[in-house]
Amino acid sequence: MKALLPTGDPATLVAPGEAEEPRSGPGQALVKVEAFSVNRGEILRLHGALPGVGMRPGKDIAGLVVQAAADGSGPRTGQRVVAHPPGGGWAEYAAVDTDRIAVLPDTVPTLTAAALPLAGLTALRLLRTAGSLAGRSLLVTGASGGVGHYVTELAVAAGADVTAVTATAPRGRRLAEFGATVVHDLADAGGPFDTVLESVGGPTTARALALLRPRGQLIWFGQASGEPAALDFFAFFGGPVSATLRHFSYEDFPEPYAADLALLVRLVAAGRLHPEIGHLADWSSTPSVLTALLNRAIPANAVLKVAA
Template identity: 65%
Template sequence: MHRLIPTGEAARPVVFAHVPQPVPGPDEALVKVEAFAPNRGETFLLDRPESRVSGYLLGKDIAGLVVQPAADGSGPGIGTRVVGHPAQGGWAEYAAVPTDALAVLPDTVDTVRAAALPLAGITALRLLRTAGSVAGRRVLLTGASGGVGHYVTELAVAAGAEVTAVTATPERGARLAELGAEVVHDVADARGPFDVVLESTGGPALPVALAKTRPGGTLVWFGQAGRTPVTLDFFDLLGGPERVTIRHFHYAGGPYGPDLATLVRLVAQGRLHPEIGRTADWAETAAVLVDLRERRIRGKAVLLTGGGVR
């Protein structure tokens, strides 16, 4: 089968290789991948030296068809349409996926939207659980124009939150405004105080966002998309809001299947709408990864494997 593997080159981060089909474990189903969605964080991983090591695999967001059910009898049967969140290996024609990281797709949810759900959608759900009830609360979301930001905004507004979203440009914030958020383009322009701050950019943005948190509020730090470390000044904190809690957040930890099923149900009910900024044949993956890394794609990018390899 064909798989995309890292090159270590910034301009062409992946190429096709012909490799053996994966052999699933007892609790894994073999899925024929019809679509996958790279994440911007994965583009950062491609920059690391270990990405050049043979066997280093990426690909965590897939949708496709079960062609071999799990040997232990768990999970969906052969021929079932599924969305999955494997630990690795999704940028390929076939992927072995733990059955507790799969959810069945109804006919009303297409493959492209399904592939855009896993990492960003699971992160959004778990972020909001970490934040607690947001009904009637003021929420500040930085780095809001990516896949996570769109899901958080739609879910939080639907739950009754007053959301302020920070995006780099008006174009990147247009859909967030349609979803009901107030959109600003610099965290300094956000009109606080906020009950909850969801911070994903790091660098100088985090201290500014922290200063806009109400006394007793919570800042959840879930990313560093700006790729710049955060520096906090103790004396600035003394002069800022009191009793603010800073929480580190990482979405990982299974099982993922129940959250995927929730996301699929919300999409099927018309309550969650994935933002697909680009759909392309997987022969174009290298160029799409560069555009994703350079923030030239709003929302999610989805690659389709059905067009073959060129």
């Protein structure tokens, strides 16, 4: 089958090639991939900045089940699905554990669903970690990315007073439509905030931490700037009292991916969640899309269509 394979070359991270068509295990469905989205974490792994360099990428896919799981679990043959495999999804076919798959209703397009898995799961679980949001103030840094769009819409709907930080006004327009207050510099964010969701890194982390109210919490879930965060813990003596700084991994949750994917799909179908696709193209353009996404030139999600 055709697949995008790692090259080891930072200038062109993946290239088209041939891979063996996967054979599904008893608890796996074989999915014909029709679209996938790409994520910064996968790009960093291809660059070698994160563990897993050399592995075949592809964690966000949507398509058609062409072979149901032999153990009877999961979707039936012929059903459209969205899935979150651990890798290998940038290909014509993927074998996926059924506890990582959700069925799509007719009202949710395949291309829309492809933008859901990693960013949607991260946003959903971030807000679950943050706790009750009704009447609480929430600051979201790096808010124009895929996670930021989902977090902002879900948090506003949950009753939070959301301030979203974006680099430019055009990137924040959709977030403002969701009901967030949009600023382009932390100096304009105001505060103090009950909770900060921080994904930029570098000096932004310390600046955002200083905007917490007493006993507030900062949840760190990314480093989009590529710069390590440097924190001076002596600064706590003149900053937020008893603040909590927490690292977050969307993988560290007891809920199966399938259940949370199904919840995201239901929210989309009900018109309560709107995946934002900042770039849509054929998968032949994946190398250039990876470069653009790494350079933060694409807002929200980038979705690639797999040729028939």
